[in-house]
Amino acid sequence: MYVLEKAPAKINLTLDVLYKRPDQYHEIEMIMTTVDLADRLEFFLLQEDKVEIVSENRFVPNDERNLAYRAAKLLKERFQIEHGVKIKIDKQIPVAAGLAGGSSDAAATFRGLNRLWELNLSTEELANLGAEVGSDVSFCVYNSTALAKGRGETIVELPAPPKCWVVLAKPVQGVSTQSVYQSLVLDDIDHPDTKGMVNAIKQSDYLGVCNRLKNVLETVTLSMNPEVAQIKEQMIRSGADAVLMSGSGPTVFGLVQQESRADRIYNSLRGFCEEVYVVRLLGSHQKLD
Ligand SMILES: C[C@](O)(CO)[C@H](O)COP(=O)(O)OP(=O)(O)OC[C@H]1O[C@@H](n2ccc(N)nc2=O)[C@H](O)[C@@H]1O
Numbered sequence: 001m002y003v004l005e006k007a008p009a010k011i012n013l014t015l016d017v018l019y020k021r022p023d024q025y026h027e028i029e030m031i032m033t034t035v036d037l038a039d040r041l042e043f044f045l046l047q048e049d050k051v052e053i054v055s056e057n058r059f060v061p062n063d064e065r066n067l068a069y070r071a072a073k074l075l076k077e078r079f080q081i082e083h084g085v086k087i088k089i090d091k092q093i094p095v096a097a098g099l100a101g102g103s104s105d106a107a108a109t110f111r112g113l114n115r116l117w118e119l120n121l122s123t124e125e126l127a128n129l130g131a132e133v134g135s136d137v138s139f140c141v142y143n144s145t146a147l148a149k150g151r152g153e154t155i156v157e158l159p160a161p162p163k164c165w166v167v168l169a170k171p172v173q174g175v176s177t178q179s180v181y182q183s184l185v186l187d188d189i190d191h192p193d194t195k196g197m198v199n200a201i202k203q204s205d206y207l208g209v210c211n212r213l214k215n216v217l218e219t220v221t222l223s224m225n226p227e228v229a230q231i232k233e234q235m236i237r238s239g240a241d242a243v244l245m246s247g248s249g250p251t252v253f254g255l256v257q258q259e260s261r262a263d264r265i266y267n268s269l270r271g272f273c274e275e276v277y278v279v280r281l282l283g284s285h286q287k288l289d
């Protein structure tokens with residue numbers, strides 16, 4: 001038996017940090033959505049009792065460091081599954097980019113194995129299990145647009161934002177999510193208008209969304225990686241309606257409504273940035289193509 005799942009990348013339209021919790025995580029409030037840049041995961045039923053990860057991408061670990069492996073192990077142990085699985089990961093999302101690639105692979109594994117092993121778990125149950133693997137995994141299980149609270153695992157689904165094109169550009173040097181959170185100065189935060197962003201999304205107000213893009217981790221990553229600022233400036237110069245860093249970075253995204261403008265930004269970045277993508281904003285569950 002065989003099952004296929006797509007694992008789309010996410011971007012943050014807002015990211016606010018409220019306070020540091022006793023468990024060392026930060027209490028956050030953020031609005032995330034999905035874009036049409038996705039890994040493809042294939043799940044093959046094995047009679048042997050093992051989880052095997054196969055990927056041609058040398059940055060994708062094939063052991064317990066892989067979040068898809070951890071998701072599969074968690075389901076196997078929790079539901080005492082005697083079968084095994086071989087998971088083939090066709091990696092399209094840049095690694096360590098702030099696009100939740102690993103988390104989305106874990107989420108796709110929860111959805112895929114729910115079908116392959118016929119577990120009949122609800123999306124909510126899968127999202128709760130996802131929180132045990134990583135803070136972004138619950139959102140990725142829903143695979144839509146949502147306001148995430150807590151350490152990221154409390155999900156309130158939202159409608160899809162207005163349709164637009166998204167240009168993604170990833171600086172060469174990655175950043176560690178943990179070190180970005182650790183370097184944030186909490187009493188010096190200019191908070192995003194999260195409620196205003198929720199309303200703009202509900203009203204399908206494209207300019208309202210553009211005007212409220214804000215991520216409080218951006219200044220931290222900017223200070224570690226000057227390429228982030230250079231890419232932001234270049235995107236604005238070449239016609240993006242709004243630009244922001246996603247998650248803890250370092251990937252920057254720009255929003256535009258016309259495809260021709262997205263192409264112009266893409267061409268203007270290709271000279272000094274190796275990883276640039278023009279994709280559509282998805283924002284709601286998508287069928288496999
Ligand atoms: C930056 C974001 O990607 C935005 O969506 C997430 O907040 C991070 O999500 P993630 O990579 O799934 O995070 P985890 O793997 O759970 O945590 C990585 C590290 O980030 C820090 N972390 C993460 C989430 C959070 N709410 N507060 C934190 O301080 C912790 O130091 C943690 O050790």
Ligand SMILES: Nc1ncnc2c1ncn2[C@@H]1O[C@H](COP(=O)(O)OP(=O)(O)OP(=O)(O)O)[C@@H](O)[C@H]1O
Nearest residue numbers: 065066067095096097098099100101102105136247
């Ligand atoms: N399935 C996976 N795909 C890619 N990287 C993975 C995977 N599982 C674990 N990793 C490890 O996780 C690290 C972070 O990769 P990932 O692409 O998930 O980062 P990210 O996009 O910054 O995540 P987030 O936005 O959730 O913070 C990588 O260095 C890699 O070693």
